[in-house]
Amino acid sequence: MKAPPSRFRSREGALMVLALLVVLAGAVVLAGWAQLLATRAVFAESASSGQNRRIALENSRSIARGYLLANMISNAIPATNIITSWGNITISPSTALWTSSGAVGTNDSAYKNPFSPMERWGYYSVVSAILPDGSEAHAWTFLIRTRSPIAAGYPLVLHKGCSRAGLGGLTYSNQPHIDYIDYTGGRSETNVSGFSGIPQIPMTSVTNSYSPTNAYLGYFGAPVSGAPAGGPIFGVTTNSANGTITLDLATLDDGSTNSLVRYEVPAAAGNATIATLVIQGTATATDKAVHIVATNNTALTRVVLGGANQRRLYFNRSGPATMVLSTSDYSSPWPIGITLSGTELSVTPPLTISGGIRTDSPLGGTVTLTPNSDPGALDAIGDRIMWIEDFRTP
Amino acid sequence: MNPRNMNFIKTPAGHAGREAYSLIEVLVAGAILAIGIAAAALLANSMLVQQEANAQVSSALNLQEQAGKLFRMGLSTGEITNVLQTGGLSFSTNPAPLAGVESVNCVLVFAVGSDSRTNTNVFVRETNR
Numbered sequence: 321m322k323a324p325p326s327r328f329r330s331r332e333g334a335l336m337v338l339a340l341l342v343v344l345a346g347a348v349v350l351a352g353w354a355q356l357l358a359t360r361a362v363f364a365e366s367a368s369s370g371q372n373r374r375i376a377l378e379n380s381r382s383i384a385r386g387y388l389l390a391n392m393i394s395n396a397i398p399a400t401n402i403i404t405s406w407g408n409i410t411i412s413p414s415t416a417l418w419t420s421s422g423a424v425g426t427n428d429s430a431y432k433n434p435f436s437p438m439e440r441w442g443y444y445s446v447v448s449a450i451l452p453d454g455s456e457a458h459a460w461t462f463l464i465r466t467r468s469p470i471a472a473g474y475p476l477v478l479h480k481g482c483s484r485a486g487l488g489g490l491t492y493s494n495q496p497h498i499d500y501i502d503y504t505g506g507r508s509e510t511n512v513s514g515f516s517g518i519p520q521i522p523m524t525s526v527t528n529s530y531s532p533t534n535a536y537l538g539y540f541g542a543p544v545s546g547a548p549a550g551g552p553i554f555g556v557t558t559n560s561a562n563g564t565i566t567l568d569l570a571t572l573d574d575g576s577t578n579s580l581v582r583y584e585v586p587a588a589a590g591n592a593t594i595a596t597l598v599i600q601g602t603a604t605a606t607d608k609a610v611h612i613v614a615t616n617n618t619a620l621t622r623v624v625l626g627g628a629n630q631r632r633l634y635f636n637r638s639g640p641a642t643m644v645l646s647t648s649d650y651s652s653p654w655p656i657g658i659t660l661s662g663t664e665l666s667v668t669p670p671l672t673i674s675g676g677i678r679t680d681s682p683l684g685g686t687v688t689l690t691p692n693s694d695p696g697a698l699d700a701i702g703d704r705i706m707w708i709e710d711f712r713t714p
Numbered sequence: 715m716n717p718r719n720m721n722f723i724k725t726p727a728g729h730a731g732r733e734a735y736s737l738i739e740v741l742v743a744g745a746i747l748a749i750g751i752a753a754a755a756l757l758a759n760s761m762l763v764q765q766e767a768n769a770q771v772s773s774a775l776n777l778q779e780q781a782g783k784l785f786r787m788g789l790s791t792g793e794i795t796n797v798l799q800t801g802g803l804s805f806s807t808n809p810a811p812l813a814g815v816e817s818v819n820c821v822l823v824f825a826v827g828s829d830s831r832t833n834t835n836v837f838v839r840e841t842n843r
Binding site: 350354357360361363364367368371372374375378379382383385386387389390391402403406 | 754757758761764765767768771772775776778779782783786811812813814815817833835836837838839840841
């Protein structure tokens with residue numbers, strides 16, 4: 321017997337559909353909630369994996385940076401897999417790191433430093449690497465940069481005194497946040513830059529001149545790796561009676577353009593100990609430069625500037641000493657860069673130069689530093705800081 | 715058997731001539747509902763405990779990662795411990811992987827609920843900094 325149709329049938333059906341929808345929505349919410357909790361449960365494990373990979377990648381980066389810091393001064397980066405137990409960190413071999421045409425004396429806008437206040441950007445070298453993170457390998461690029469801070473727009477640079485340790489025949493100074501190379505280390509005479517591998521002074525040729533034996537004449541341009549050639553320098557007179565050497569800037573080179581003279585102050589001339597260096601002359605050739613080095617082997621305590629020189633001049637003095645920078649008939653601010661390592665300097669009478677001073681020792685007297693009209697004038701001959709930048713290769 | 719008992723949809727009580735839910739059916743439904751609620755409560759409780767443990771693990775791992783960053787900034791291990799203000803960190807020196815870098819082993823002991831866990835990582839930095 322069939323039941324009679326209920327007059328509430330349509331309401332019952334609607335109520336049931338509504339109840340089913342509520343149940344469905346509740347089930348979806350419950351499932352989502354459970355899924356969220358499950359995701360949170362595995363989050364820590366995922367985070368741990370990510371953390372380990374980040375740490376491993378940073379370790380790889382530190383190893384590569386440490387390796388480059390220890391080897392970038394040398395001529396070549398010979399590594400392939402520098403350490404296999406860390407997942408095959410690979411640094412691309414690089415020969416003649418600083419003497420390739422792309423690394424020295426070439427301005428490349430691709431790696432221009434946009435934060436530099438000056439128009440030049442020093443030198444750089446690019447080293448490619450593969451850094452593992454324990455799971456994947458990442459292509460990495462290291463930029464080894466170097467430039468003179470004086471040429472970069474810092475006319476007065478005071479370094480904190482530091483202990484020094486020899487590295488690869490050079491003196492390598494470790495600062496908390498700055499690594500720089502100065503002139504107190506060894507010098508390779510076969511390298512035109514004065515140092516093995518540093519883009520100190522790009523020259524086309526150089527020679528250990530015949531007279532005097534501690535002077536070198538070369539010319540600005542691309543560096544060479546072959547046998548040097550050149551001629552002696554002139555205009556050097558020695559007064560053995562009072563231990564004075566005089567450099568005549570007007571007649572120092574062989575008359576060629578773009579010449580660069582590197583002169584190392586000798587410890588003695590004859591029986592006289594050299595204590596005074598007179599740099600004088602009216603030299604107007606701004607394309608030429610003179611680089612004077614006095615190491616701790618000398619007893620040089622006095623430098624006298626005289627004349628109206630416009631030839632670029634860079635003076636380096638190292639070693640524990642107190643030196644006086646004086647003038648005699650000095651006119652117009654000379655374009656001078658000075659780097660002092662362990663040497664105190666007293667400037668008297670007051671002096672104006674168009675360049676800058678780097679020192680890690682006390683500086684006294686009165687010196688007025690003015691910008692050079694050519695901000696890159698001292699860039700090629702100034703000693704420089706060196707640092708590494710790196711980024712993940714895009 | 716009354717064929718109306720075979721109807722899947724039962725009409726609510728109160729309507730004249732309709733059957734109501736039996737006591738057994740209500741009890742069974744109530745039991746099922748109670749089991750579901752209890753299961754959900756247990757799940758929620760365990761998940762909350764797990765979530766708390768995850769938060770502790772994440773915090774500890776983050777702390778250790780920060781220790782690694784401080785190490786690479788040049789801080790000594792003692793300075794790192796002082797900066798992070800945690801007693802669960804300990805360091806030991808590893809042999810240098812190669813010249814120019816130095817390495818330490820960093821062990822972090824931290825609490826997860828009533829348990830104690832240990833996480834170990836190796837940090838490397840350049841010697842010349």
